[in-house]
Amino acid sequence: MTATIIDGKKVANDLHEEIRAKAEKLTASHGVVPGLAVILVGEDPASAVYVRNKVLATAACGIKSFEFKLPAETSEAEVLGLVEKLNADPEVHGILVQLPLPKQIDSDKVLGLIDPKKDADGFHPVNVGLLSVGLPGFVPCTPRGSAILIEKVLPDLSGKTAVVVGRSNIVGKPMIQLLLQKNATVTCAHSRTADLPAVCRTADVLVAAVGRPEMIKGDWIKPGAIVIDVGINRVLKPDGKGKLVGDVAFDEAKEVAGAITPVPGGVGPMTIACLMLNTLDSAYRSVGAEI
Ligand SMILES: Nc1nc(=O)c2c([nH]1)NC[C@@H]1CN(c3ccc(C(=O)N[C@@H](CCC(=O)O)C(=O)O)cc3)C=[N+]21
Numbered sequence: 001m002t003a004t005i006i007d008g009k010k011v012a013n014d015l016h017e018e019i020r021a022k023a024e025k026l027t028a029s030h031g032v033v034p035g036l037a038v039i040l041v042g043e044d045p046a047s048a049v050y051v052r053n054k055v056l057a058t059a060a061c062g063i064k065s066f067e068f069k070l071p072a073e074t075s076e077a078e079v080l081g082l083v084e085k086l087n088a089d090p091e092v093h094g095i096l097v098q099l100p101l102p103k104q105i106d107s108d109k110v111l112g113l114i115d116p117k118k119d120a121d122g123f124h125p126v127n128v129g130l131l132s133v134g135l136p137g138f139v140p141c142t143p144r145g146s147a148i149l150i151e152k153v154l155p156d157l158s159g160k161t162a163v164v165v166g167r168s169n170i171v172g173k174p175m176i177q178l179l180l181q182k183n184a185t186v187t188c189a190h191s192r193t194a195d196l197p198a199v200c201r202t203a204d205v206l207v208a209a210v211g212r213p214e215m216i217k218g219d220w221i222k223p224g225a226i227v228i229d230v231g232i233n234r235v236l237k238p239d240g241k242g243k244l245v246g247d248v249a250f251d252e253a254k255e256v257a258g259a260i261t262p263v264p265g266g267v268g269p270m271t272i273a274c275l276m277l278n279t280l281d282s283a284y285r286s287v288g289a290e291i
Pocket of ligand 1: 099141269
């Protein structure tokens with residue numbers, strides 16, 4: 001059996017069109033154009049692609065993009081000052097501070113200062129709490145995008161087992177919350193889990209978010225499972241050129257899985273589309289309009 005390849009890029013592009021239509025509707029009814037501010041401190045080559053894709057997506061969605069590229073030696077006080085300014089700016093509905101931040105800056109302090117109503121990344125403790133009790137807030141973009149892809153292939157997770165490999169605040173933990181909301185029976189595995197391959201083999205839905213290139217092998221996958229590969233790892237090919245691979249050994253896994261996301265073109269574009277979605281939600285909430 002060969003798995004269905006889940007086309008994240010296509011789903012993301014379709015979402016961009018829906019978002020654009022809803023953004024235009026909000027502009028017509030309330031004169032509001034959704035705005036997203038992105039703060040980038042220092043030069044990280046991997047984030048260059050991410051930032052470029054974000055700018056392209058804002059354009060496709062009719063969202064206004066505000067970019068702040070600050071030098072690596074920027075002080076914590078400066079970043080905090082900028083966050084306060086954006087919190088107060090009525091044209092800005094979403095604020096994203098790209099992580100990781102340079103070491104002189106306390107990221108918890110910065111994320112904690114973002115107005116929870118503008119927290120397009122969903123990293124503020126208030127939004128983390130809202131998600132965990134099932135109240136409306138902002139859901140982190142990568143888990144939100146992954147959940148949309150899972151829903152496309154398996155709308156009902158009742159009676160299904162899900163295994164999330166990775167326990168980060170950004171992906172693993174919020175992913176667990178979303179899968180629980182969908183009635184899956186959820187296991188969170190991580191670096192200290194005993195017999196990880198055996199745990200993975202129990203999964204009807206396997207979400208890989210470990211950040212280790214091709215760690216999850218074909219024989220760790222239950223036949224017919226849905227595999228969501230969150231990893232985006234840049235590795236060198238034997239010819240010295242770089243390429244992107246996920247956390248899953250794709251060529252092996254696709255022979256066993258029922259459906260699988262590719263890297264690139266899977267979860268990555270969905271992360272960006274959900275950043276747009278969160279910004280749109282925020283703009284609607286800012287005027288008390290129903291989306
Ligand atoms: N506060 C914060 N929020 C984030 O969401 C966040 C962050 N910081 N720091 C950096 C990581 C990285 N990240 C990516 C998202 C999409 C792609 C993406 O679109 N990838 C495409 C293209 C990749 C390529 O061609 O290089 C794909 O997978 O198909 C990549 C990387 C979000 N991050």
